[in-house]
Amino acid sequence: MSKPAPLSGFPEFLPAQRVVEQYVVAMLAETFELHGFANVETRSVEPIDQLLRKGDTSKEVYLLKRLHDETGDAGMGLHFDLTVPFARYVLEHAGKLDFPFRRYQIQKVWRGERPQEGRFREFLQADIDIVGRDELAFHHDVEVTRVMLQALARLTFLPGFRLQVNNRKLIQGFYLGLGASDVDEVMRLVDKLDKLSPERVAKSLVADAGLSEAQAEQCLALATIRTPDDSFVEQVRALGVEHPLLEEGLDELARVLRGTAGLATAKVRIEADLSIARGLDYYTGTVFETRLDGYESLGSICSGGRYDALATDGRTTYPGVGISLGVSRVLVPLVQRGLVTGDRxxxxxxxxxxxxxxxxxxxxxxxxxxxxxxxxxxxxxxxxxxxxxxxxxxxxxxxxxxxxxxxxxxxxxxxxxxxxxxxxxxxxxxxxxxxxxxxxx
Structure with missing residues (x-):
């Protein structure tokens, strides 16, 4: 038998490297449990209609196929994140759970995308969520932010990182106040600013979202606002746009910045970044992204937000807020460069x-x-x-x-x-x- 070659997108650690992963998992679990989060593990397989019911991600799903059946079973797939399976878990077990339900989950997920640095087909993810029944107080948005910041800060081998926070109500209200006819399209295009130049995004806003050049300029002006405190509120108001949803979003985002200010250090930075939108449809309020200093090319290593209608059975809705850390996305590049390992x-x-x-x-x-x-x-x-x-x-x-x-x-x-x-x-x-x-x- 010839020597097997590595399988692209499926990272494996040597024993000393695995020490690091085990340490991270244990530290995360300890931190989450200190804040009262209960551990769950959901099944690896979900019905395709459940996996795809929020957002177009069909190309990312690994479909299951029975070896003895050439037609396969296209009705099932491996989960590509932990949020959608958790929403199903809440609906299925709602009668046995106490709300608000606080959960953490550290588990493998699978995503059928092109492997590159920080992006894999099989990877470890760590999530925390708080879910309510019919309503969930906003202070939980602040709480999950604080918990994940404290968890990341305990991983002292990491370089510095920046947690960027925004609020979908803020940006949606701003676009509505501008008179945009297709708010979702405007949000989708502005969210590309980390990949495209402002000039290209502005042209797309005019051509694809039907905005005037002046409206497009206002959208880009909003997206450039970044502050380490709640001073973004006055900067937004200075743009002269008004809408009730905008005011609600400004208030919520300011509460997150004020509620986490005491956790900021030289290595742990929190900022309001009004370009952040998150591409998934189910986010309705607070949204998070996190960049690792020196490894910005990895994209966001830790993201999430508020979702008010992801889990509903038609009679009862279970709003939630959560944040997810890509454990493999963070560790694999550092381990592969020999920058972190176990001492034996x-x-x-x-x-x-x-x-x-x-x-x-x-x-x-x-x-x-x-x-x-x-x-x-x-x-x-x-x-x-x-x-x-x-x-x-x-x-x-x-x-x-x-x-x-x-x-x-x-x-x-x-x-x-x-x-x-x-x-x-x-x-x-x-x-x-x-x-x-x-x-x-």
Whole structure:
């Protein structure tokens, strides 16, 4: 059998790299649970009509096909995000949930798009959402923003990042106040400003959305407003456009900026960015996007927003607000560049040496005593010379080797008498830790 080639868009980590992913997942879960979010995991498969009911994403869906049936089963597909499956989950289990329902979910998703840096066909995503029954107070928009900011801030190996916030009511109200006849088309075109020049977007607004040149200029003026605080309110009002929905959006966005101001640091920046719209149809208010310093080409690594009608059974509506972190999108580029990894490829803190095969049972007893106290260890695979056993530990990153009644720190060479019933390594050696290098901009 020839050596298999990597499958594009399906990243895999080596053991030391996987340490980083496990650390991130554990840190995120701990942060979310500290804020009272319950963990759920939804099924990987959803009916196609459910996956496509909000927004045109049919080209991204992996359809399921039964191997024994040439016609396949085109009615099912792998989920391409966690929000739509979660909406279905809420509807299906509403009678057994307490509202507002707070959920976090860290799970694989699949998307049939062209692989490139930060974009994969299979990737890990981490979501938090708060969902209400019929209504959901706005303060939850501020809360999910604060929770995700705190989670990202705990991942200290990351470079700085910028959370950009906008409000769909604000931009929709502005376009309505301008007299735009097709607000959705205007929003769709303005949302392309991160890919197209302002001149091209302005021409499209006139040609495709039916705006006058003066109206197009006003739309672009709105989209250029960016502030780290609520001073955007006066800048918007200075444009001279009025509409009740605009006022509602201004108030909500100002509340988010004021509610998160205390979390800003040199590495964690929050700003109102009035060019942000988010392309999916189901967002109705607050919208988020996040850029990683030095890795802006990845696009948004963390996004989401308020959705008021995504989950409804026709009688009851379950409005929600959520934000999603692309764990793979963040980690894979950093890991592939060798900028972050684990300090060892195994969880073992100790290798128990074997003098000869007749004494392997004694080595096993030492290992059992250490494991009973939560110290990960392994027994040497062969009774080779001690120098070779030490080199085996070095290759695996194991910091300690146990010889009979003594233990040796093979990094410093220090060797001391030890009892497996009482000895323990320093806390920093007990589990693999994260090693980082300076992240190049």
């Amino acid at each position: 490829s195994v969880p073992s803190a100790v290798l128990v040496a074997v003098t000869d095969e007749e004494s392997r049972g004694q080595a096993d007893e030492i290992a059992t005593a250490l494991r009973a106290r939560g110290i990960a260890c392994e027994v040497a695979p062969s009774a080779a010379k001690f120098g070779k056993q030490i080199r085996h530990a070095e290759r695996r990153g194991i910091p300690y080797v146990w010889f009979g009644t003594e233990v040796k720190d093979i990094r410093s060479g220090n060797q001391v008498a030890a009892d497996p019933a009482t000895w323990e390594p320093p806390v920093e050696d007990l589990r693999p830790t994260i090693i980082t290098k300076e992240i190049e901009k």
